Amino acid sequence: MNMLGIFDSGLGGLTVVRALEQKFPDIGYVYYGDTARLPYGTKTPQTIGRYTVAALEYLRRHGAATPVIACHTASSTLAAHPDIREQALAAAGSEMLFDVVTPAVEAARASTREGRIGILGTTATVRSGIYETLLHDAEVTQVPASVLVGLAEEGWTDTRHAGPILEDLLLPFQRARVDTVVLACTHFPLLAEAIRDILGPEVQLIDPGEALADALLQEEIRPEAGSRRYFATDVPNDFSERAGRFLGRNIEVEQA
Amino acid sequence: MNMLGIFDSGLGGLTVVRALEQKFPDIGYVYYGDTARLPYGTKTPQTIGRYTVAALEYLRRHGAATPVIACHTASSTLAAHPDIREQALAAAGSEMLFDVVTPAVEAARASTREGRIGILGTTATVRSGIYETLLHDAEVTQVPASVLVGLAEEGWTDTRHAGPILEDLLLPFQRARVDTVVLACTHFPLLAEAIRDILGPEVQLIDPGEALADALLQEEIRPEAGSRRYFATDVPNDFSERAGRFLGRNIEVEQA
Numbered sequence: 001m002n003m004l005g006i007f008d009s010g011l012g013g014l015t016v017v018r019a020l021e022q023k024f025p026d027i028g029y030v031y032y033g034d035t036a037r038l039p040y041g042t043k044t045p046q047t048i049g050r051y052t053v054a055a056l057e058y059l060r061r062h063g064a065a066t067p068v069i070a071c072h073t074a075s076s077t078l079a080a081h082p083d084i085r086e087q088a089l090a091a092a093g094s095e096m097l098f099d100v101v102t103p104a105v106e107a108a109r110a111s112t113r114e115g116r117i118g119i120l121g122t123t124a125t126v127r128s129g130i131y132e133t134l135l136h137d138a139e140v141t142q143v144p145a146s147v148l149v150g151l152a153e154e155g156w157t158d159t160r161h162a163g164p165i166l167e168d169l170l171l172p173f174q175r176a177r178v179d180t181v182v183l184a185c186t187h188f189p190l191l192a193e194a195i196r197d198i199l200g201p202e203v204q205l206i207d208p209g210e211a212l213a214d215a216l217l218q219e220e221i222r223p224e225a226g227s228r229r230y231f232a233t234d235v236p237n238d239f240s241e242r243a244g245r246f247l248g249r250n251i252e253v254e255q256a
Numbered sequence: 257m258n259m260l261g262i263f264d265s266g267l268g269g270l271t272v273v274r275a276l277e278q279k280f281p282d283i284g285y286v287y288y289g290d291t292a293r294l295p296y297g298t299k300t301p302q303t304i305g306r307y308t309v310a311a312l313e314y315l316r317r318h319g320a321a322t323p324v325i326a327c328h329t330a331s332s333t334l335a336a337h338p339d340i341r342e343q344a345l346a347a348a349g350s351e352m353l354f355d356v357v358t359p360a361v362e363a364a365r366a367s368t369r370e371g372r373i374g375i376l377g378t379t380a381t382v383r384s385g386i387y388e389t390l391l392h393d394a395e396v397t398q399v400p401a402s403v404l405v406g407l408a409e410e411g412w413t414d415t416r417h418a419g420p421i422l423e424d425l426l427l428p429f430q431r432a433r434v435d436t437v438v439l440a441c442t443h444f445p446l447l448a449e450a451i452r453d454i455l456g457p458e459v460q461l462i463d464p465g466e467a468l469a470d471a472l473l474q475e476e477i478r479p480e481a482g483s484r485r486y487f488a489t490d491v492p493n494d495f496s497e498r499a500g501r502f503l504g505r506n507i508e509v510e511q512a
Contacts, residue, residue, distance in 0.1 A: 036303055037293050043490050047292055123494070150406025161420050165412055234299045238379070 004029040004223050005064020005092070007055040010038035011232075011239075012152070012186030013070030014246035016100060019209030023217070028226020030062045032256060036233035040073040041122030041146050041185075048077045048124070049084035056092040058256060062229065066221065067092040068099075068212070072121060072185045075099035076128035096219075103211035104182050105134045111204045112180040115139055118173040118203075120195075121184035122146045131184065141176040145169050145185070152187035155245055159194045166191070170198050182206045190245065231256040260285040260479050261320020261348070263311040266294035267488075267495075268408070268442030269326030270502035272356060275465030279473070284482020286318045288512060292489035296329040297378030297402050297441075304333045304380070305340035312348040314512060318485070322477065323348040324355075324468070328377060328441045331355035332384035352475075359467035360438050361390045367460045368436040371395055374429040374459075376451075377440035378402045387440065397432040401425050401441070408443035411501055415450045422447070426454050438462045446501065487512040 004020075006013055010033050020027055032055050034040075040048050052074045056067050067088075069075045078085040079101050089097055108117050119131045119142045126144040148169070151162050159166075173181060181203055183189050189207045196205065216223065230253045232239065240250040260276075262269055266289045276283055288311050290296075296304050308330045312323050323344075325331045334341040335357050345353055364373050375387045375398045382400040404425075407418050415422075429437060437459055439445050445463045452461065472479065486509045488495065496506040 036299060039295075042492050042494075043292065044492060047490050123492075127493070147406050147410035147412055150403050150409075153406075154403035156403055156421055161424070164417050164420060168417070234303050236298050236300060236379075237383070238298075 002066050002221060002224050003064050003226060004066050004068050005056070005059030005062070006031045006068045006070050007052065007059060007074070008033050008070040008186060009040040009073065010035050011242055011246050014243055015186050015189045016070040016209035016212060018247050019207060020213050020223070023213035024223050026225035027223040029223065029228055030059055030064045031228070031230045032059050033230070033232040035235070039122070039149060040071060041124045041149065043124065045077045045081055045084065048074055049081065049087065052078065052084070053087050053091040056088055058231070060091070060093050062231070065094065067094055067097050069097065070100055070186055072100055072208070073124045075101040076125045076130040079130045079134070080128045098212060098215065100186070100208040100212055101130055101134070103215035104184065104206055104208035105131065106215070107206045107211035108135065108180050108182050109138070111206060112138060114177070114179050116141070116176055116178045118143065118176070118178035118181040119184050120145050120181055120188055122149065125184050131182065139176070141172050141178055143169055143172055148191055149185065149187050152190040153242070157191045157194060159197045162191060162194045163198070166194055166198055170195065173199065178203065180204045180206060183208065230254065258322050258477060258480050259320050259482060260322050260324050261312070261315030261318070262287045262324045262326050263308065263315060263330070264289050264326040264442060265296040265329065266291050267498055267502050270499060271442050271445045272324070272326040272465035272468060274503050275463060276469050276479070279469035280479050282481035283479040285479065285484055286315055286320045287484070287486045288315050289486070289488040291491070295378070295405060296327060297380045297405065299380065301333045301337055301340065304330055305337065305343065308334065308340070309343050309347040312344055314487070316347070316349050318487070321350065323350050323353050325353065326356055326442055328356055328464070329380045331357040332381045332386040335386045336384045354468060354471065356442070356464040356468055357386055357390070359471035360440065360462055360464035361387065362471070363462045363467035364391065364436050364438050365394070367462060368394060370433070370435050372397070372432055372434045374399065374432070374434035374437040375440050376401050376437055376444055378405065381440050387438065395432070397428050397434055399425055399428055404447055405441065405443050408446045409498070413446045413450060415453045418447060418450045419454070422450055422454055426451065429455065434459065436460045436462060439464065486510065
């Protein structure tokens, strides 16, 4: 029994789900999006920890054996606060807990040629300092980019609309001549094309969802085939349309 | 005793506070920002109603006699759902309840020459249909613009960065040749200059905070002079800086 329980603060985690489905086409899972309380990126570690514990308990009650934290902010918070991580493990009733930060760090380390890595994340992820800690042997340039979350949520991700903001945001990466950039928020893979337009093809972009799928393979976790259920703490009318932006198809979401 | 209790989903309501302070320089009030659960713009009426009731109870316990709902989404929800409004009145222990929609509607009606009014709001405000209902005698063009909330929160409100998005967003207003636009979200007055750059000076922009201050005067409510306290359900480190964007000065915020 290895059914995955995937937790995110909202719908962004569906970019992680999409990456998992590409690697494991038959994968079954339970998804929990805390849409009533998102975004986490501007909240305190204590609040984020409380919400994460509640989410993992919920996923466990709905049959998930292996918890996956798809939310970068929650992943960073847990990595930076061992006490909160312990509470989360207890809530999940699991000895393993996958997050999106650890695999992204491994992928960045494998990708960089010059040891200069850029981190594009929310304010909370950047503040947690987790990437600098885990990549202490590299030259890390961090850019807080919470504004991109709204652009991705609302579908303004093309170069014409997101371009002027991205041009300014990405300047520190260009100045530091990074060769690898971690898209350290679930929403940011949606902006990959516009980011590539500015940084050029020689800069590698790390999609943590893809890195997570590789990490599961490496741990010899074969997610079992099965049904897929989607829960959210608040289900607005346009959920299906919004989910489509992240997952690439519409889904039916149940009220958690 | 007329101390105002001002409720918003976050910090945006401070643009309303700023307008009130300009009209009543000595005004005392209690402010409550539900930063742990924002944004409301994508949530359901039931969830928004529950949060509003909790906020008004809190403000009442902290000495507020006259409740002011500075949040557009909550104002629209209450105006569209009499049962939720009744619960809110009971929670506030008040017979009066000011919101930002009613005064904005009055101001728009007074401003329009041709009867063509634009509403720029969050998805939830637009969906509530409240402006179309209250302005049924005008030709109303609505534009959902939740993306602007993030731009304002993060300070990307100048023409260079917000311009390309605003150009597309405001097209329906230009096509409909509106002569008045309601900035129907607390955050949008911060974008007034960039909006004016695109729509031109002949289009009147209604700032609901200013309209609310006028409404209080008309109701002969003279908010009493006194202390000012700011509560929030989650108080991130950068609260002071963020508050500064909306209020024009830094403040000390207490955990609610």
